[in-house]
Amino acid sequence: MAFNSIPYLLFFLSVFVFYHVLPRHFRPILILCASYFFYAERNLAYLFLIVSTTLITFCIAFGIEQTGRVSTKKAGLATGITLILLPLLYFKYSRFFCDILNHLMRISHINYHEPDFGILLPVGISFFTFQCISYLIDVYRGRIVPERNILYFSLYVSFFPQVLAGPIARAPDLIPQMKNPQALTPERISMGMVLILWGLFKKTVIADRLGLYVDSVFNNIPFHNGPSFLMATYFYSIQIYCDFSGYTDIARGCACLLGVDLMRNFNLPYFSLSIREFWRRWHISLSSWFRDYVYIPLGGNRLGAKRMYLNLLFVMTLCGLWHGAAWTFVVWGTLHGLCLCLFQATQPLRARCLLPWALPRSVMTGVQILFTFHLVTFLWIFFRARNIQDALYVITHLFSGWPHLYIQFGVMSLGFFGIAILALVEWLQSLGLLKKSIQDYALISRWAVYYAIIFLIILLGVDGGAQFIYFQF
């Protein structure tokens, strides 16, 4: 039941109506049932996984809180994290590590029978696993008191708008909202509606449309050349942003209509002035998770420059591996780590070099935005390619075969049209020319916006489009 499908629309409308009709104390039960139904609808067996992860985390958090001894707390935390991580390691990484083992055995001329993996990755496992780990660590650090009510804790783990692909919520932020959701006001209805519609627009009109071109190039690498690779890479950069931020907007919109505010996961990332800023604006819930639970505990930037670079590289490689069990993701993450290190290391030098030029601020900003966008876009090649060989082929052939561009008239023209709308809206947002809330506009303007988006989706959206990219993570 994808967010961009009629079944989800009907499912959500039913939950929404029942939620606001039911007495308050029944509402959490309804949301939990709806969440489990939503999750189990993909595969009933995986319901066991999310329920068991919830129960394990719930019980161990209590154990950590109850015990007074630090060593026991530590042991409890280690046990908890291990138990929570085991399913993720098994479902997501076992094949990857076995492939590595297999390769090593082969080059060592050792006979080894590779096990047959018929494993399907449970959707959202990376997301709810990280939520549970952060909860345990926060309890261990004494930042939060373990939740006493299993119902609210279960909702924290499995809340359906965000269970499949985030945002990765934090317990102190989400659990209180589960207990005391906001009342449904006209402001919330407007905000929720516009988020859902804008998310659907980004997904169906832009991401899915561009995806048609990107897939036809990246899935048939030998048949294409430089101009097509370049076009597909730019398109992918926009596609992944619209796909993931579209999903997040829909998730936030649905949660908003149920009285819950989920965190903003994207903040105009392609307007970043540097790669460091990019990671503060892209998938914010994940990057802040890695910052708080990996980077800072490793010493962050407190233990000298060398250690900081090592930490950055390690965290970004791990971030790459989190996205997928493949070398392409590992390389993608490591390259981002390297870029972050380079950015840090060259900061004083760049300032010295640019000082004599005394370029106007707006020009500098434009150059920095363009540079960062192109750097990020270039690195997406590793993220999208099916394997490292394909990625290298694309990179080494970026400037070959000019000017023969593979043209898909319909896809490209509709894609450019969608991108133009997106760019306009985000540019106005970045300049602060759009009002903070849609409710600040007059009713006629609001409704005009709703209808415009709805009919753009109906007329230009890809019917029966692709799955959200981040569902595979």
Place this chain on the structure above:
Amino acid sequence: MILIKRTALVMVFLVLFAAIDLILYEIIAPAFAKYARDEMGGGVYRILESKAEVLVLGTSRAKHHIDPLILEKGLGLSAFNGGWNGMGLPFVRGLADLILSSYVPKIIILHIDPEELVYNKTQIDKTAYLAPFIDQSDVVKSLIYQRSFFEPLKYESRTFRYNTRALTILKALLIKDFDGKGFIPLEKTFHPEQYKDYLNALSKEPPMPDERFLQMLKAIISQARLSGSTIVIVTSPTWRPNVSEEYLMPLKDVASEAHVAFLAVHSGNTPAFRDPSYYADANHLNRKGAALFSEILMKWIKNHSLVNKNV
């Protein structure tokens, strides 16, 4: 009071939605009918406008393999190639219904391959290309509704019939030079060694026809007959080594059961097609191959006096 106000607001929103939907439909539908002539569905108008006496239907293999000019010259009848890239039997079923309810060609050449008789959900999904004609044909409607349980709900919006077609109209205004008589010859040269892995992986077993798809084929045949058109089934050569008399059995069976004339040309019965210079790739003939195949087809129709035979 608040509940009544909110319910009223929702009702107004829905009524306005329906009104805008209808207004947009009234603007787009005539524009689409007037200008759109490409493969996003508008090509149907080109076929209907051609009123061709000999009409070719089928997939990209029909589109690239049969030259209507050769048929016209040899048979002395007007011809049009209504082949459609990437479209299988369900689409052809809908298209045939739209055509036959508008005019009756003297002869319909249905180009089909045995694989097209195998159930393929994607081919069902592709019937959405005929969405602008959903209200004109119950067959088209039932085919589109097979895509998913929620399809009827989507088509409650009249504008949705023109999903992704807004730019088709624009394209038609900008590019008026459409291919003549629907035939698009391929100019590429075929290098068999490039397709080695693909060709080696092909199964020699004849495809297992799906009953639903078989029924679609039979429905096309019977509707054409009832309308007074002669229908023939043809299949053109491929470079694939797995295509043999045995491989073509499912098609032969349907043709013989329905008493339809059937022409299968392959490298086994026509040695000329063992020459790679007739191909653009492993599945398609190039311009030279298309000319040869069209010639064979024209002579076969002529020799068997199939025009107006209504077999």
